[in-house]
Each structure stands twice: as structure tokens, then as C-alpha cells.
Amino acid sequence: MPSSQPSPDARLYRWRFGAVEFDESRHELRVAGLAVDMEHKPLQVLSVLLRHVGEVVTKEELFEQVWAGRITVDHVLATAIGKLRKMLDAAGEDRIVTVPRIGYRMDGPVERVAQGQRLGTALSFVAGQPVPGREHFLLERPLGRTLGSEVWLARQPRSRDARVFKFSLGGERLAAIKREATLMRVLRDTLGERDDFVRVLDWNFETEPFFLECEYGGESLPEWAASQGALAEWDRERRLAFFLQIAAAVDAAHSVGVLHKDIKPANVLVRARREARWQPCLTDFGNSRLLQPERLAELGITGMGLTVTTASNGSGTPLYLAPELIAGQAATVRSDLYALGVLLYQWLVGDLRRPMAPGWERDIDDALLVEDIRRATDGDPAQRLGSVAELMERLSALPQRRALAERQQATALAAHAAQRTLEQTRARRPWVIATIAMLSAGLIASSLFWYRSEQQRRSAAMQAARAEAVVRFLSDDLIGALSPGGAGFERDPTVRQMLEHAGTPLTTRFDGDPAVRGGIHAALGDAWRTLGDRERAAGHLRNAVQDYGRAFGVDDELTLITRYGLVRTLAYAGTSEAFAEAERQLREADRLAGSTRLRSENPLALYAAIARGQLHFQQLQIEPSLAAHRRADALQRKLRPDDASMAALIRSNIADALLRSGKAEEAVPLLRALLADPLLDASRIGESTTAGYRVMLARALRSLGRYAEALPIAQTAAATTERILGPDDYTTLVQLSLVASIHDYAGACAKALPIARTVRERVAHRYGEERQATLIETGNLGFKEYDCGDREAGLAYLRQAESGLRRHFGEDNVAAHSFRYALANQLADQGRHAEALEMVDGLSVPALTAGDSTPGWEHRLQALRGRILMQSGRQQEGRPLLAAAISALTDLGAEDDEQMREWRGLLDKQ
Template identity: 75%
Template sequence: MATGTRDPSDARLYRWRFGAVEFDEARHELRVAGLPVEIEHRPLQVLALLLRHVGEVVTKEELFDQVWAGRITVDHVLATAVGKLRRALHASGENRIATVPRLGYRLDGPVERVALGQRLGGTLTFEAGQPVPGREHFLLERPLDRTLGSEVWLARQPRSRQARVFKFSLDGERLSAIKREATLMRVLRDTLGERDDIARVIDWNFESEPFFLECEYGGQSLPEWAAEHDALAGWDRDARLAFFLQIAAAVDAAHGVGVLHKDIKPGNVLVRARRDGGWQACLTDFGNSRLLQPERLAELGITGLGLTVTTPGGDSSGTPLYLAPELIAGQPPTVRSDLYALGILLYQLLVGDLRRPMAPGWERDIADPLLVDDITRATDGDPVRRLGSVAALVERLSTLPRRRDEATRAAETERESQHAQHALERARTRRPWMLATIGVLGVGLLASTLFWYRSEQQRHDATMQAARAEAVVRFLSDDLIGALSPGGAGFERDPTVREMLEHAAGPLAERFGDDPATRGSIHAALGDAWRTLGDRERGADHLRQAAREYAQAFGDAADPTLKTRYSLVRTLAYGGTAESFAEAGRELEATDRLAGNRLHGENEVALYAAIARGQFHFQQLQVEPALEDHLRAEPLQRKLRPDDANMAALVRGAIADGMLRLGRTEEAITRLQAILSDPLLDAAHVGESTVAGHRIMLARALRGLGRYREALPLAQAAATTSERVLGADDYSTLVQLSIVASIHDAAGDCASALPIARTVRSRMAARYGAQRQATLVETGNLGFIEYDCGDREAGLDYLRQAERELRERYGAGNVAAHSFRFGLAKALVEQAGYPEALEMVDGLDVAALTAGDSTPGWEHRLRALRGRILMLSGDADAGRPLLREALQALQVLGTEAPAEMEQLQRLLDGGTAAGAGAGAAAGADANVVAEAGS
């Protein structure tokens, strides 16, 4: 045991252990319950100092002197650092850091330590001409940057003069940052290939001090280059824009593979000469960056160095001048926060001053009103009002000449119209009738001159519309209604809706052979109808054909074409397979490119795009972005399509569903009650099956609160309605029946739950295939109920199959896979499989579990499970605090079954009960992949 003495000269490095916590000073790495945790360097320095003086009070003055030595600080930074440290240790139940009022802090309890070696003394002492440690064939030439605990040097080989940049870290000060940079540069290289606009990492040393990254020499930093070459002063506006577009293209490429830079500024842009005599911009320093989809590392076979679980809270790392307001407010970084920094850099490049802040009145520095608008859209203080991506800014800047021409023509038209109007007004007092006539003719002549093509087009359209109306009437009367009426060619029995739709597609080419616009509209209607009926494949075929017809009639980027392609994205997303998700993603990306700036306006293309993107995310169980997109769609729908009941039902239902999956149950219930009482959204307008979908959502919400008696009749009525309207094997019917089974199971009625769950899984597999996401979810749901109702081996088999195949087919972050993994862990505890159960618990995500089952309290439920496993496996010291704290929180919520709470309490009181089984409250249900509407 270590008791620690105050010896500031102690240069030894230790690996410290207490409870489930391990802190490695050499690697500057903290692990809690075996899981790496990344927090800022200062809290770890505080921990190291407390560990070296365990059991003693370390005063605030000592902490400031040794952790913030030489830095100007404010009082709350120490409390903030200790708070972050406590949160990091909280997952293991190690609440050992005591506050000693008015003095400082003390770390209590037994601590083990193992000596690892000696730290390098003092500070980095590199000098020009010195060999690079570990790379002796390179000699240090000059320092490029110095911060506390790190240095960046340019080095060269003496003979070849080959240049390298070495980023050094002493004693782990910047070790996490350079590890992260190495990882992210591999992601960029493996997905984007070698690029001239992103600096390459060549090698690294993370094993011995001094740690370093070895990078290519990308050129001088932008401020250094600008000062030496005075290039910005000699460049005109177009040259500066072209240079900025190189930087923006690199950022956009990084965003395209899920990498946020988070510290875009002139100092992180390098400039070097190209062979053609021009200058190449090169983005560097990804040490503060973030990977939006960490699961991609496994796909690429990359070890996640420096990319670990991050403690809660915002991320305001970066350079203050370029930090977006939402980062300063503690919100997480996004693509739009990188865009904000780029907007500041664009302004600085255009004014030729890389140190100038964007102070009020900055617009006066930019002569071009279009560029003022572009910078404003990139740097809006409200991230929602900002452009949606760097690509959107690139597109606006790349089309400046065309936009200027359009603006000039519009301004000229406006001026001439106003001139004619003023002339008319001046003449009214003289010869009213004659001059008024001349004025009107003048204005008319101007309009005719400017819009002659539109007039000719309208005359052509009038002729076409007459012929189109006649053809549509003949199609309805002869080809469809007539053929399906008694005695018609298509009449054999009372035709179903499906038979009518199948017959409708037949004569389109013959009846509308020279009218692709009408063919497109009918194919689009047929596609939406087939999707609503649950036949996604046939719906997608019609929508693809509709998009082709519209493109032929109006062009690839016309509104009807784009809206139809967004409808196709929704239909493909509803397909629920890895292939359909991939096609939907490609279609969405391509359509967004064609839509361009319309995505950011208040128009129907933006509305359809928001709905398509929301459904694309939602069907992949990416609940937070789905909710954000649907919240973007709601005001657009209310403004542009206020009487469109079906669209209103889709958007508002999706918002309620998203809130429900994110644990915002009371908000969801309020919204659902409003939906069910809205006259616009009653069955007469949106159909019985849509109303049934809203009722089943309300049933889910009530079930999550344990209000089974209220939930069950709602769910049963919804399932009965869907079966009558849509059929017994329809997807919506099966999902709703599954929720009925889950309510029975949660209420302890196995006799009712089990046959329904078996029927749902069997019908889902027969109708949609055994490997579809929905079928795998129902496989896991059946596993829960089989386990609860007695056949534990069958239940475990179903759960293992569902968890494994969902993870393998749909990614490690799949929400349903998390839910089933949690259920497996609970079941394994009951079978005394503690090591495997603990392995299952590692990596589970509270947000994903809440999205799978909206019952509140998942963070406490997960902590209780970890505590139970630790106690039952013999580590009561680590497990008991976790279990005690979790039990108190769950008792307040009142969401757990009384029998389970009683067993947990007995275990806490010293019994040996393994706890409740997998349980309905443990996992996902069919509504994990239920659509928000079709």
C-alpha cells in the first residue's frame, strides 16, 4: 500500500490501482472497470498528485502551483477539474475524493502502485542540430511550435535534405492528442487515399519518452507563409477564394468520412509550392479532432489509439477566435461548428488579415453582397440557421459568377420596372389616357422582352394541358375504372386495391407515350401507394421510374424530380436491409447535391429532404439525428403544406416516436395526445391504420411507465385495426402485435404473451425474410419472452442469434443489438456466467438502450447490473456502491418489477440472490424498428 510523501523530486512513474480504477502515469491513461476513459490533462494531473499523497490533504495552493504552474487561472478551474475527475471515476463507484472545506482535497482508501520507470527531467530540451531521439538519421533544424509539454520541430536528413515534422510529447502531456491524430490520419488515408490537401502522418513512437508523431513537411504555416511572401496582398479576390476552396475541400472530404477537425485556424493550414507554380493548401493538426462514427475503426481494421469513451459534457477545445458559440456554451461539436471556423477564416482571407476578428460592422470590409451573405450563412450564431455543410458553402462560392449574373439581371429588371412606373406616375397629370397607355405598353414590352420564352412556354403548356386532361380522363374512365367495372376486361371478382394498382400500371406507356410528366406523376402515385401497402420493392420500382420520367420532362434538378427521389429514399429506407440502406444513402447524397441551396430555404424540396433524411436515420435506429431532421420538417410542413394531413401525421408522429425512444416519455405522451385529438389527423383524413400507429405509440409510452392496464387495450385495438385494414401479415400489424405481447410479458402474463410472440416471429420471417432487421428484432423479442416464461435455453439461443446477427449485419452501434446484449448479460448472471456477462456490459450505451426501450432510468439499470455482477463474482467492494446508488435511483423512478427490486435489495443486504431474469424490462421490443409512418 502506498501512503505517499511530499517529495517533488520523485521522478519515478507508477501504475496506480484502487478498486476498479487504474491510472498509468507513463502512458497517461486512465481506465475505469477496464474501459479507457478520456478526459482533459489537468484532471489527470490532479489525480496523480492526490495519488502521490493518498490519505493527506493536498491544498488548493499546492494544486494550483503544481498543476497550473505559471498559468493565469480563475478560481473555478480547480473545482471543474475535480468535478470531471469524479465523474470519470463514478462508473466504478469509486467516490474517494473528499473535499476539505477551505483547504483542498484528499483521496482516501487503499491504493496499490507499481513502479514503471523514470520520467524525463524538467522540460523538453531539444536544440537545433540534435538528432531526433529514436530517428537519429534526422537532425532537428528549427522549432515550429511550442506549448507546455509539447514541441513541434522541423527536422532534415543531412544528405538528402528530406524534411520531416516531429510532434513531441513529454510525460503524456499531449500523448492522447497525438495518438488521436495518428488514428484519425489512418482513417483519412484508408478512406480518402493520399491527398495533397491533408498532411500525412508517416510514423510514430508511443512506447517510450519522448513520444512523437513523424509527419511529412506540408510547408509553412499560413501566417508564416503570408508574412514571408506577402502573397495575400498581391492576390485579387478570385485568387483568395480559389485558395480558400482548397482548404474547404479538405475539410469537406474529412467530414465525408466522419472526421471533425475542431481546430480550424490559419496556423493549422500549411502552404507549399506546386510544380505548376501555384500554391497548395494543406490541412494539418488533427490532434483535437473527433470521429463521428467510432465503429468504422473496426471496419477499417484500425486500432483506436486515443479514441476512447469521453466523459459527459460539451467540448470547447480549439482556438477561441474560431470557436462556434454553441461550443463555448458546452454543446458537442458538429459539422456546423467546423463550418463556423471556416467562415471566420474566409473573412480573414478576403480582407487579407489573418488576425482580424469578426467584430460588429465586419460587413463593411467585404464589397460583394453575395460574399457577405455567404459568410453570414456560415457564421450565424444559431447553428440551425447556418449552412448545413461545408459542401454547401463550397457550392455557393464555386457558383459566384453565375449568382452575380443572376443578381445583376434581377436588379436591372427591377430598376427598369421602377423607371417605367415612375415615368407613368409623372405623366398622369398631363395626358392621362394616352400616357397611361404608353406606360403600360412600355412595362408590358419590357416584360415581354425579358420573359418571352416563359410566355411561349406557357402557350405550349396550355395546349399540352388540354391534351393531358383529355388523356387522363380517358385513362381513368376507359383503362382503369371501365376495365375493372362489371363486364370490363379486368373484372373477374370484386377487385382489391392491389389488383387495381397492378392494373393501373399497364396502359401508361400506350396512353401517355409522348407525355413523360404525366407518366411520372402516375408512377409516383403508384409508388407511394405500394409503399403504404407494405410492398416497398414494388413502390421503389415505380418511384425510380417516376424520377426518370420527371427528369426527362423537367430536368434532373427540377423540383418534381427531386421530391420524387426523396420519396424513393424513404421507401428504400423502409426496406430495412443493409442493401436498401446503402442504396438509400447513395440516393440521398446524390439528390442533396442536385438540390444545392434549396436544402436551406423554406421550400418543398427542403421539406421533402428533411423528411427523407429523418426517415433514413430513423429506420437505421439513429434516433437523435432523425429527431433533428423531423423537427426541421415540422415548421416547413405547417407553413407549406398546412392541410396535408398525411404529411402532418408522418412528421408529428415521427417527432413523438423520437422523443419516446430518447426517454422523453412525458413529452411524447403530450404530443401523442395532441395528435389523437387533432381533427386534421383523424381517421377520415389519414386513415384508420395511421391512427392505429399513433395509438400503439401511446401504448408503448404507457407501458414504459408501467401503466399496463392503460396500455394493453390501446395496443390491442391498434393491432386489430391494422389487421383488418392492412392484413394479418403486414409489417405494421406484426409490430403492433409484438407490442401487445411485450405488454402481456411485462405484466407477468406468459400464457398470453408467448403464443403471440411466436406467431409474430414466424410471420415476420415468412413475409420479410429471416435476415431482415425487423425479423431479427422479433427473434430477440421472442428470446426475452421464452426466457421469462420458462424455456431458458431457447430464450438464450434466440437472444444470442439476434444480438450477433444484428451486430454483424447492421453495425456494432445497432440499437436493438445493444438491447439484446443487455438482456443476454442479465440472463448470463442468472446462469453464473459472470465473466461473459461483464464482457457483455462493457461498451453498452445508455442512449442506444433508451432508444430500444424508452423506459426511463437506463443509466441506473446499467449501473445496477454491473454492481450485481461484481458482487456475485466476489468483488463486493467495487460492486456494492454501484448497486446501492442504482437501487436508490430506480426506487424513485418506480419502473422496475417489485420482485426484481426485492432480489437486488437482498443481494445488497448480504444475500446471494443472482437477481431477476432477462425480463421484458431488460430489452428491446418490436417498436425498435417501427416506422414513424409511411
């Protein structure tokens, strides 16, 4: 039985100081009565400091008491102290003092109340005794022991049913088994019953010894491999098939937001199944993490063990810890992938204890497998594969990749020969080689989809013919044409001309293979979109949709994702015709996808949400755009948590939508969090994207009247974008327009006007007078001309923008109504009441609300009409309208104080 004698340091307390309360018995921290989510190690440090209030606790003492027996790094203590200080500072309790080169001290008065005593730190079970609280099971043999916890195999004497019991006396180990119980419920309730997870059957968290009761999942992988001879007798193909089952379990956990954080051979169990099949099972989720804790409420699950999210970022087995975890960074999908990559290496070399020392590549005689392991275990997480699913896809396609690699080698040799000839006869053209490489990469990437057709997968002759066609396309049609004597050589073509040349032979070269042709069209579409030519990009994407539809079916996931990409490209084009086609394509994609798939959590739903959000956003339909992007954000965090470019796209649009909805106070903290997020560092998503975030932060600060903060941020961002993309790029011009508006808001007309005029001129020159972007910048210039004194010029620009937007983009165009509302106000200011009323008559409440979701637009229009009528001498008509509108807007709290004072002043005067 477990020891019942209290140890010398067994007392547990509830500590109180200021608004802070820490209950050691529950491992619960509260500030002002609200639970605070904090990792376990900082709480242990807090406990030690509280037990020595007013005394200096050395760093060595803290390491010994908090990290005893664990491998750690120096800065983990400083990280824990930093987290405590952040919490205490928020509570107004600056109490932790650093004693240089020695340690830390907790100062100030502290209250404590005894909460009881903890049992001794050692459990003492013996084989044959009944399980405490489950007496019909007898302990058979121990499976593992750590300080304060034991794992035992137990059996029912008559039925011989086996169970595994994980015992704990409390503290960190109790939190671990509670966390495991919670996360196993998440896995079961979202994924259903699966054979590759060990089921949790019951638990006791009320009385010591606490325990978790699990089904028996079999022997651990090292024990089983030794007994079955799997490492010595199985060939590589069989080993890979078995490993893919382990990876599938990890990928399934990731798909519902569960990180394992301690993947290693001992946490993989193996049990026999029918037909002499072996089933690996993933176990021990006691150290795991739930990426989206809010899902617990959706599933109706109590978050046991998750108040303290996890023991430590650096927790786990050192051999399998990703470098970023040792450095103190948070666990991610890629850190689990790292551990899985180490396990793959050990499994293939036949030694489950061998570390990945320098030179490990010599142990694997397959170059593709070496590359796969290297991509899974790269020291830089940004360079690793994006997900376990990607590793599985690569391993599953090894035979096809080997065949393709031979063809690619032939293509590379042809490209190298052509490049040498070019260098010998003419000046170097590095962009030519870069363009060839880009198209080659597009072909290689699209080749992953070629194997999806069952008929084509079974046909070796088809694969050989396909690879030969790809080689001929690159070596003859593209590289050959640019070699001396080739059709394109003498013209010294630009990158754009090369892309045009690349697209010419597709029909004849791949007439019988729409899967390959679709992949090339998709690659060319992405290239043209990157170059800013949305029309050409859309053309290639239309062809890709048609070819993929022929190869895989119109409702296939790849076909539909490509169609949703076409919707985004058309939305960016910014013409009324493009918007109309985008809406048609979106409706068709949604119809083919079906409501069930779109409501589910899958990649198709993610791409659909992005496309819908982008189309709404480009049409300035802000509220539906915000809803769609928030749906995309939730899906991306779950399905593609490490996809930096996708995260950047989605979150930037959410922030932009908040700004356009007048919610700058919400946008500022979101944008600051984005700029501080390691996933969205400039090294991963690019300087120009980061500059875009800074521009939005500047817009938010401008909206809040913080012009001195906003201006340098906007100027620096615009300069960065201009350096990278050029002075006439649309993004550069939009950012310069923001700089002008900040000057305008701050009253610096002499600085605002020249910039605004330049922006409008450059946009018109590059995109034409009738583009939506040009017309919006025309209206923006009108505001500045009006504010800076030339009111006639300002009104003329506003009229041009308003009428042009309505004429080319429809009567309901959101931007057109925004400019019309401004025109009505400014005409009223000028005493041109008849014209102002005409403008009011054409305004639409739904369109204005779509552009600015602040409630009360019907009342604002009523107030504007009442104001104009009163100012024109029609008191009896205008006064009741204005008075009623003021009352309604006051109840809504939907108008700024300055505007309300102006309206009330008008009522008082007249």
C-alpha cells in the same frame, strides 16, 4: 539533447480503488478490466485528486495544475468533475466530494504502484545536432515550442531532403502526436495520397524523446503570405481560388469523419508546385477527433492516442473557437466551419491576425461574401451552413449568384408592389405572400443546379433569358394573377389553389429549359408532400425526374436523388398501386445508379438507403427496412452529420423498426438518447417530430408493461401533435391510437374504446375505407372490442381488416397475416375450431417473420395448429405437434413464459 533529470513531481503511478484502475504513464483508465474512453482533462483532474487523497483541492489549484496557461471558462472544471462522477458511479465508487465554494476531495482507500519517472518538462535541442534516433538528419531551426514539445525542421546534409520532427516527452503532447499519426493514416487509407495533407512518414513512440516524422509541407500561411505578398498583390478572385483549396482539404477530412478542431493560418502550410502554382496543405491533426472510431477496426488501424478522444471541447486557438466550444459543447463539422469562416474573413481583408469584431461586415464590400461569411460564423451553430462543401459551393458560384441576385431584386420589387396593392384593396392574405416566398425559394435553391450543364454554363445569353423567364413566372403568372384584376384575385384562393395555379404555366413558360422546370416541379412536389397530398406531390416529382433527366442525364446524381425522393413519396401514399410503382422506380434508380455508386459512401447511396428503408417500412417489411435505415444512419453521420431533419427521419425509423421487431429493450435507450441529443432538439426539428419520438418511447414502455410511465408520455405527445397538425391529421390519429392501446393493455376498457372508435372513424373519413392505414386501424379497433367484451364485434372488425388488406394489398401483406394469426387464436378461444384451422392454413411464415422478426414462427404456427386440434378432440394429431413446437421454442428462447405455461397446461390436462 533533452534533459534527463527527473523533476520534483516526476513520479508516475498506477492507481487502484475498487474496480477502477488508472495508469498515469499510459493515460489509461479501466473499470473492471475494460478500457474507458474519457477525455484528457478529466483524467488530469483525477490524477490531481488521487495525489491528494483525503485532502481538499481548491478550484484554483485544479485550474492552475490542469489548465495552466490556457484560456478557459468557469464551468469546464464542473464538466470534468461530472464526467468523472458518472464513470465512478457506474463502477460503484461514489468518492468525489464537493466542498462548497472551495473545491473537491477524493475519499476512501487508494492503492498506488510506481510506474517509473517522467523526464523533465523542458526539451533542449540546438541547431546542428543529430535527430535522436534519426542521426542522418540534422536539426536546422525550430518551428514551434510548447510546454513538453518542440517542432523542428531538419535536413539530410548531403541530399538536403527536409523533414519536420514533432518531439514530445509524454503526457498530453505524446497523446497528441499519437492521435495525429492515427488520423493521418485514416485520411491516407480512405482518401489516398493527397497533396493538400502533410504526410506522416515515421514515428518513435517507444523511447523519449518521442517524435513524429513528417514531410516538409512548406512555410506557414502567415509566413508565406508575408514573403510572397499574396495578401497585398492578389486580387479577390485569386484569393478565393486559393482559399477553396484549403476548404477542399477540410471538406475531404470531414468526408471520412475527421474533425480538425484547430483550423487557423498557422496550421495551413504552403509549398510550391510546378507551373508556378502554390499548394496549401492542412497540418497538425494532434487535437483532432474521429467521429466514428469504429472505422479504425475496418481499416485495420491501431487507435494510438484515441483511447483519450481529445484534449478538451474548448481546446484550440481562442480567436478561431466557435462559441459553442467555449460553452463546453462537443466539436462538430460546424465548429470547424466557424474557424474556416474566420480564416476566410482574414484572408479577404488581408490581415491574418485580425479578429472578427462587431462591424466586421464593413471590411467586405461584396454583399454575397458578407452573407457567406456570416452564414459560416453565425454564433448559433444551427443557423450556420450545414457543411464546408456548402460554403465551397456558394463561393464557387459567386458570379452566377451575382447575376441571379439582380434578377431576384427585380422579382422582389414586383412582389412588393403586388403586395401593397393587395393590402390597399382587400383584406391581407399573408399566406399568399408566404406561398410566393416558398416558390421563390424553391427557384433560387434549384438555380444552384442550373450551372451544371456545360453548354448552359458557357452561355451568358441563356443565363439572362432564364433569369428573365423566372422573373416573368413570378411577377406575371403568379403574383400578377393574384393582383386586383388578375385571374385568381376574385376567387380569393386557398394555398392549395395557389399551388395549382403556380404549376399551370410551367410547360409554356419554361418549354426550352428543363433544368429550371425540373427545379420548380421539385419545389412544388415538396410543398404538396408537406401538405399531405402525396398524389400531387408524386406527379410533380415524376415531372422533375423527367426534366432533370433531359437537362443533366438520367443517371445524373440530382436526377437519381429526385427519383429516390419519388420512391419515398409513393411509399407514403399507402396504396397497392403506389407500392407497385415505388418498387419499379426503386429498381430503375438502382439500375441507373449502379452497384459501385450504391456501395460507396456518397450522397446518392445515402438517399437510396433512405428510400429503400421507407418503402420496406411502409409495407411493414421490418427487417429489410431496419437494415436499410442502419446503412442510411452510418452514411448520414459521416456525410451529413449536422443535418437534423435527415437524422430525425432515419433514427426514428430505426427505433420504430426495433419496436415492431419486439426489441423494446433496445429501443428505449435509443429513444432516450434521441430525445437528449442537441442535434435533434425541438427547436431544430420541430415539436411535432419530437412528439413522434416520445410516442415511440411510450410504445416501447407499453411493450415492456410499464403502462404508468407510457400513458402520460403518449398523451402529452398526442396533444402536442393535435395542436400543431390538427385533430384529423394522420400522425395525430396514430398517436391517439397508441393512447387507446395503452389503456387497453392496462385493462382500462372504458377509456380505450371511445378513443379507438374515434380514431377509426376519423381515419376512414379522411382517407377512405380501402387505405392501408384505415384497415390497420380497423383491426386495432377489433382487438379492443374483443378485449373489452364485445367479441363478435371484435372478430368482425378483424375479419374486415384481414380480408381488406389481402384484397387491396396482396396475399403477402404483412399486416393481413398479423391480423389473421390473431383471428385464428381468438376463434380457437371461442371454440370455433374449423374456422380457426382455416385461418391457420392461410398463414405464411415469411410474412409473419417480416412483421415480427422474433425467430420461431414456423413453430408458433405448429403450436397453434396442435392446440386447435387438441381442443377440438383430435388428440393424436395435435399432441405431437404441440409438444414438438414447445421443445423447439424453448431451445430458441423465443416465447414468453405466460404463453408457454398455457400450452404446457393444455398438454398436462389432456
